[in-house]
Each structure stands twice: as C-alpha cells, then as structure tokens.
Amino acid sequence: MHSREAFIGIIKENEGIIYKVARVYTNCREDEQDLYQEVVYQLWKCFGSFRNESKISTWMYRIALNTAISFLNKEKKKGGQVPIDDDLLNKPDTPDTLMQERSEALFARIKQLNEIEKGIVLLYLEGKTYDEIATITGFTTSNVGTRLGRIKQKLAVQIN
Amino acid sequence: MKTLWGEMSAELEKQKKLTDSLIIKMTQVNYKNKVAKIWAPEAIGSAVGFAYAGYILINMAALNTWYLMFCGIVSVLIMITMPTLSITSIFKIRHLNIAANNYKQSLLEYSNGKKRFVSVQKFKFYLGAILLLVVMPVMSELIGGKDIFKAPGVWYWYVIAFPFYYWFAKKWVPGCYNNILAGAENILKEIEA
Numbered sequence: 291m292h293s294r295e296a297f298i299g300i301i302k303e304n305e306g307i308i309y310k311v312a313r314v315y316t317n318c319r320e321d322e323q324d325l326y327q328e329v330v331y332q333l334w335k336c337f338g339s340f341r342n343e344s345k346i347s348t349w350m351y352r353i354a355l356n357t358a359i360s361f362l363n364k365e366k367k368k369g370g371q372v373p374i375d376d377d378l379l380n381k382p383d384t385p386d387t388l389m390q391e392r393s394e395a396l397f398a399r400i401k402q403l404n405e406i407e408k409g410i411v412l413l414y415l416e417g418k419t420y421d422e423i424a425t426i427t428g429f430t431t432s433n434v435g436t437r438l439g440r441i442k443q444k445l446a447v448q449i450n
Numbered sequence: 451m452k453t454l455w456g457e458m459s460a461e462l463e464k465q466k467k468l469t470d471s472l473i474i475k476m477t478q479v480n481y482k483n484k485v486a487k488i489w490a491p492e493a494i495g496s497a498v499g500f501a502y503a504g505y506i507l508i509n510m511a512a513l514n515t516w517y518l519m520f521c522g523i524v525s526v527l528i529m530i531t532m533p534t535l536s537i538t539s540i541f542k543i544r545h546l547n548i549a550a551n552n553y554k555q556s557l558l559e560y561s562n563g564k565k566r567f568v569s570v571q572k573f574k575f576y577l578g579a580i581l582l583l584v585v586m587p588v589m590s591e592l593i594g595g596k597d598i599f600k601a602p603g604v605w606y607w608y609v610i611a612f613p614f615y616y617w618f619a620k621k622w623v624p625g626c627y628n629n630i631l632a633g634a635e636n637i638l639k640e641i642e643a
Contacts, residue, residue: 298470306462327476334477336549356548356556393458396451406640409553415455428552445451 297337300346301330307350307416308333314400314408315358325361332357344425351416351426355409399448407441414438496533502585503529509592517599518591521584528581532574539563539570557637564634568627579615583608 301308312326333353340349400411406427413423420438424431503526513522542563551559590598598604 294474298473301473302468302470305468306459309462310459330473330476332548339549352552353548355553356551359553359556359560360548389454389457389461392454396454396458404640405557405637406553415452416459417452417456426553428554 297334300350301333304347304350307347308354310412310416311351311354311358313397314412315361317401325358328361329354329357348422348426351413351418355412355426358409359405399445402448403441403444407437407444410434410437411441411445414441496537499529499533506588506592512592513588515597515599518587518597522588525581525585525588528577528584532577532581535570535574539567542566554641557641561634561637561641564630568631568634571627575619579619 308326308329311329312322316322316325333350336353340346400408403411409427410423410429413426418426420431420434423429423434427434429437506522506526506529510519510522513519547559548556587598590596
C-alpha cells in the first residue's frame with residue numbers, strides 16, 4: 291500500500307483538497323504555491339504512518355490543516371520550491387466567469403475568519419459531518435455545532 | 451454558499467493538473483531544502499557565538515584583572531546561552547507533530563510556541579545588550595592589548611549610547627513582538643471559547 295505509486299494516486303485523486311486548503315490559508319499566489327507544495331511534502335513524509343484507520347480524505351485534511359498552521363509560522367524564505375507553471379495550480383479556469391467571481395468572493399470571506407473558523411468552515415463546506423469535523427479538529431461535536439453557528443452569522447454579516 | 455462550494459469542487463475535479471513527475475519533484479526538492487531552510491540561519495549564528503566563546507575561553511588567561519575576567523566569563527555564558535535558547539525555541543515552534551496532532555492540538559502548540567518564542571526573543575535582546583557592554587573590554591584586551599577601563603573618556607560612549615538603548619528597549623522591541631503575541635493569545639482565547 292505504502293508505495294510511491296499509491297501515494298501519487300492518492301494525491302492525484304484528492305488534489306482539490308490541497309488546492310482548497312492552500313487557497314484558504316494564504317493571501318498571495320506565491321504563498322499559495324509554497325503551501326501547496328509543503329502539504330504534498332508533509333503528506334509524503336507522513337504517508338508511511340497512515341494506517342487505514344480513517345478515511346484517506348480525513349487523514350489528508352488533518353495533515354493539510356496542521357501543515358497550514360505550521361506554515362503560518364515560517365519566515366518567508368523563497369526560492370526553494372519546485373518551479374511550477376503559474377497556470378498549473380491556478381485553478382479553476384472555468385469559462386463561467388460569474389461562478390469564478392462568486393468563488394473568489396467566497397474565498398475572500400473565508401480568509402477573513404480566524405484560523406479555527408477557517409478550518410471548521412472548510413470541512414463543513416467539504417461536506418463533512420459534525421462528527422467528522424470533530425475528529426479532524428479535536429473539538430467536541432457540540433462545540434463544532436456552536437462554532438459553525440457563529441461562523442454562519444459572521445459570514446452572513448459579511449455578505450450583507 | 452455550500453452549493454457554490456460544491457460547484458467549484460466539481461470544476462476542480464474536472465481539472466486534474468498534477469502529473470506524477472511534478473508530485474515526485476515536490477517531495478524531493480522540498481526534502482533537500484528542508485534541512486537548509488530550517489537550520490542554516492540558526493547554525494551560522496550559533497557557530498559564530500560558540501566560536502567567540504571558544505576564543506575567549508582559550509585566551510582567558512590573558513584577561514589579567516578581576517573585572518576583565520568577570521566580563522570574559524559573562525560574555526562566554528551569554529554567547530553559549532543565546533544560541534541555545536534560540537535553537538530550542540525555534541525547534542519547538544517548528545516541529546508540530548503534523549501526523550499525530552488534531553487541529554486543536556496543533557493550534558495550541560503553535561500559539562504557545564509563539565508566545566514562548568516572543569519571550570525568548572525579548573530576553574535575548576536584553577542579553578545582547580549586556581553582551582555588548584561586557585564583550586568590548588574583553589575584545590579590546592585580547593585583540594588590541596588595551597584595557598579600555600583605563601582609557602580616558604570611554605565611559606562617555608556608554609552614557610551617550612544609553613538613551614538610545616533605553617528607547618530601543620522600551621519602544622521598539624515590544625512594538626515588534628506585541629502583534630505576534632496578541633495573535634497567539636487571541637487564538638488561545640478562541641480555542642477556549
């Protein structure tokens with residue numbers, strides 16, 4: 291299971307997760323690409339310890355969110371990453387400009403939340419149940435519910 | 451909001467862009483850079499500090515008065531303490547257990563680590579100021595063979611420098627770290643909310 295091919299397969303299958311985490315936790319394209327690569331690297335590093343006890347997506351969210359936290363802390367040291375074609379990680383390139391604008395606005399609103407809220411709302415939008423969010427974040431299920439209520443109110447205020 | 455997120459996710463699913471070689475490159479290049487990225491600045495700073503400490507220790511016999519000896523010992527202690535503190539605090543803050551921690555644990559460790567880091571940075575600033583004070587007579591004696599305590603007028607420089615140092619210590623240093631500290635404390639408060 292823990293082969294390079296299996297890892298590549300999992301990353302390709304779930305690359306959207308990494309993209310969305312990187313997008314939510316950074317404020318510029320350069321940082322976004324750095325975090326994207328950092329998440330891939332951390333997933334590779336932790337892949338050997340994945341025991342199939344949880345769903346692969348749950349494991350990926352945990353690693354990706356934890357990496358995002360530690361990434362916030364690092365000084366900006368550029369120049370050490372793989373040079374990537376600018377378009378490659380700049381998703382989505384949908385012809386629907388209205389949808390693109392709306393998703394830009396949605397990301398912008400989520401970015402204004404604090405770190406805890408960002409993590410919880412991201413998992414909620416990804417369709418995770420309260421129990422799954424609790425497992426990934428470490429908060430109790432009821433606390434997740436309370437926090438989500440507050441987050442929805444905050445986002446509603448932003449929209450209005 | 452959820453519908454829009456779902457639509458965007460569906461678009462992403464259609465646009466798989468990563469290739470096998472790109473994924474491999476990301477893991478390999480990152481791995482090589484990791485060591486340099488994390489340790490190079492700290493290692494260089496520590497090496498310089500330890501080298502100076504070693505130089506003073508080796509030449510301790512040349513410090514032939516009690517006050518130069520005192521300055522020498524304090525300098526060596528500070529030169530060893532500062533990089534050690536630095537490396538320990540940076541190591542703690544940068545080494546979250548990404549695989550085992552949940553999000554809450556990581557945020558707690560990260561925020562506490564940041565607070566610790568700020569305290570260490572402030573403490574290091576004051577240590578650095580003391581070092582500046584005690585290392586000058588030592589180096590003057592060891593390199594130039596001059597006891598600056600006996601040179602006329604040297605203390606004027608300390609008197610002139612003091613107000614600048616005081617302003618720096620009172621205004622600039624806290625200003626640099628207060629935002630970081632406030633950010634960390636906000637996260638800790640929010641976790642408890």
